[in-house]
Amino acid sequence: MGISSDELPKVFELFVQVDRSLERAQGGLGIGLALVKRLVEMHGGTVAAVSDGPGRGSEFVVRLPALALEDHSYKGSAQTSEEAQRKCCILFVDDDPDSAASLAVLLDLTGNVTYTAGDGIEAVREAQRLRPDVILLDIGLPKFNGYEAARLIRETEWGRDIMLIALTGWGQDDAVQKSKDAGFDAHIVKPAKYAELMLLLSKLSKDGETAS
The missing domain is CATH 3.30.565.10 (Histidine kinase-like ATPase, C-terminal domain)
Structure with missing residues (x-):
């Protein structure tokens, strides 16, 4: 077209x-x-x-680079800074399973371990079971919305240090403020840039630092 x-x-x-x-x-x-x-x-x-x-x-x-069959010296491109960062356990929460699964595959490619959930209740349950480093959480979810799920996670002892990232189509000022009030570390509006996600994840390599 x-x-x-x-x-x-x-x-x-x-x-x-x-x-x-x-x-x-x-x-x-x-x-x-x-x-x-x-x-x-x-x-x-x-x-x-x-x-x-x-x-x-x-x-x-x-x-794509071509190789001579007898050439055994090629070891691939140099590891990028994003690939060298500490690998993360990441939970994706989205009521569109294809969207969550596709984004999980994208970050699996850098060596992260990823899981998915489809609603707010499942998000809290999986977060408790997995204790992930990062949760990418949609706001418009069934059962519990993203704000409610984030509050419940933050109220637990195990959920205080998880990096919570709102990944949503809602970018209004009041939506961003609600994310902060609910305990999110960052609010990303779709369409998200891959580099933006990598920058947030790279912060986990620094002890005690969270996203702003």
Whole structure:
């Protein structure tokens, strides 16, 4: 269907959907191309998108390093700072199971251990069982919403040091303030940038530091 020039630089960002009406009708989540980019880069390659605009089609070019069969010296690209950080146990909570699972896969690629939950009650139960380092928690959840789940987790002794990150489509000032009041360490508005998530997770490598 083609991609407009203003959307083209953003197509590999997390949760970005070029044509939201069409993507939603077909169940698109805006995660696939971010996952492609991450996989290609882990193999030392690059991926790029080219389009002359809407209705003109799109071309996606993946370039990967080639190896001679007798060359045993290649050890992959140098470990990035995000890959060198302490690996985390992460719980994703979203009432869209495909969204939670896809984002979990994306962060699994950096060696993190990930789990998912689908509602607020399950979030609290899984948090108690897993004692994760990080919980990425949607706000608009069934049973308990994200604010209620966060408060319940923070009231427990085991939940005081967990990094709670609100990952939601609600970005109004009152929504951000409610997140702070409920005990969240950070509030990320979808579409979230992968680098933004990595920056927050990297803070766990520093003892006693939390996200602001």
